[in-house]
Amino acid sequence: MALKKFAFNLLKKNNYARLGLIETHRGKINTPAFMPVGTQATVKACTIDDIKKTGSEIILGNTYHLMIRPGVDRIKNIGGLHEFMNCDLPILTDSGGFQVMSLSKLNKIDREKGAIFNSHVDGKKFFLSPEESIRIQLALNSDIIMIMDECPKKTDDYDKIKKSMSLSLYWAERSKKAFGTNPHKAIFGIIQGGLFKDLRIESLKRLIDIDFDGYAVGGLAVGETQLEMFSVLDYLKDELPSDKPHYLMGVGTPSDILGAVKRGIDMFDCVMPTRSGRTGLAFTWKGRINIRNKKYQNDNSPLDENCKNFNLNKYSKNYLNHLFNTNEILGSMILTLNNINFYQELMSEIRKNIKNNTFEEFHNKYINKL
Numbered sequence: 001m002a003l004k005k006f007a008f009n010l011l012k013k014n015n016y017a018r019l020g021l022i023e024t025h026r027g028k029i030n031t032p033a034f035m036p037v038g039t040q041a042t043v044k045a046c047t048i049d050d051i052k053k054t055g056s057e058i059i060l061g062n063t064y065h066l067m068i069r070p071g072v073d074r075i076k077n078i079g080g081l082h083e084f085m086n087c088d089l090p091i092l093t094d095s096g097g098f099q100v101m102s103l104s105k106l107n108k109i110d111r112e113k114g115a116i117f118n119s120h121v122d123g124k125k126f127f128l129s130p131e132e133s134i135r136i137q138l139a140l141n142s143d144i145i146m147i148m149d150e151c152p153k154k155t156d157d158y159d160k161i162k163k164s165m166s167l168s169l170y171w172a173e174r175s176k177k178a179f180g181t182n183p184h185k186a187i188f189g190i191i192q193g194g195l196f197k198d199l200r201i202e203s204l205k206r207l208i209d210i211d212f213d214g215y216a217v218g219g220l221a222v223g224e225t226q227l228e229m230f231s232v233l234d235y236l237k238d239e240l241p242s243d244k245p246h247y248l249m250g251v252g253t254p255s256d257i258l259g260a261v262k263r264g265i266d267m268f269d270c271v272m273p274t275r276s277g278r279t280g281l282a283f284t285w286k287g288r289i290n291i292r293n294k295k296y297q298n299d300n301s302p303l304d305e306n307c308k309n310f311n312l313n314k315y316s317k318n319y320l321n322h323l324f325n326t327n328e329i330l331g332s333m334i335l336t337l338n339n340i341n342f343y344q345e346l347m348s349e350i351r352k353n354i355k356n357n358t359f360e361e362f363h364n365k366y367i368n369k370l
Contacts (some may be wrong), residue, residue: 003184006024006213008021008023008244008245014353014358015262018246019351026089027089031245031266032267033057034268035092036060036274037059038190039060039270039271040065041085044275044278045333054337055348057090058090059090061094061142064100066093067286070233072181076139092269093137093144095148097133100117111170112129113129114129115150128145133147133148134178148214155194160295162193165192165194188215208241214246216249217247221250221251221252230263233248237264248260250269251269253272253350258362258363258366272343278336280335283342291303294311296317299317299321300316301317302316302317303320307338312334349362
């Protein structure tokens with residue numbers, strides 16, 4: 001039986017906010033969508049079954065981490081990342097470019113050879129070219145593949161950002177060629193250009209000429225303010241193709257997501273709900289809770305009385321405070337699940353309000369609360 005082709009359908013708009021549906025041969029993804037991050041073939045402190053119960057319809061993996069540990073051949077030999085981690089959801093894999101910048105001891109960026117770097121784990125030397133990044137992602141059998149790009153650190157140096165953008169566009173062409181024809185998969189281009197409007201628009205237009213299945217906004221979540229991030233999205237919102245998914249990489253807080261949806265973004269990923277859960281920070285509809293705080297030692301109310309999933313309300317703040325202050329693993333598991341569940345509840349409410357033409361009111365109610 002032929003595999004289902006990748007497709008995106010725009011169902012409704014409420015100003016710039018978009019309700020859509022991504023179709024893959026592994027399942028459908030309602031957008032706007034949040035993708036839990038499973039960097040090393042696991043969403044930390046959660047089983048795949050629990051991730052699915054939160055309403056998550058796609059997760060994210062990472063080329064950089066998986067090529068280092070356990071190595072791509074070990075995953076390929078079992079049939080791919082889905083079989084390796086027992087996950088039947090669609091998987092998007094990042095190209096590894098951001099991690100090369102942020103984690104590795106970088107030796108050199110070479111226009112032709114790509115990134116030459118030493119592993120942050122054991123110092124072993126690696127070469128990651130656009131072609132190698134795509135080869136690895138195809139070997140992982142990812143459903144949505146990201147091009148290899150250079151993600152520069154935040155800077156006001158226009159010439160430096162322009163040079164980096166030009167390199168990313170060259171690598172985009174090579175990534176698309178290496179991807180070949182895979183109608184049941186998708187490859188997304190990544191818009192670079194820092195905080196500069198002309199560079200962002202130039203990057204997008206040249207990526208459109210290459211023709212990708214979706215377009216991601218990269219180079220953010222690197223230290224800019226929320227206002228600066230929203231400004232970049234404002235530059236792009238009238239230029240992004242309406243018939244393709246729009247993905248904001250590595251973002252963010254619930255407030256970031258609300259503001260980005262308002263500006264036409266369909267897809268998000270971020271480590272925040274899982275990382276925060278492991279450190280004792282919970283997201284709720286009434287705002288954030290630092291469960292380690294002494295004031296919760298005698299608070300026997302639930303973490304979030306509005307949470308209807310997983311019966312998480314049976315755990316009191318008092319008990320959770322105890323778990324975190326004694327470094328019990330269960331505390332991290334409960335808060336991580338709470339946070340991913342909250343993010344998916346948020347996405348569900350966003351979609352409902354776009355459908356009902358009430359997103360602006362919903363946005364205004366929660367943008368400064370969450």
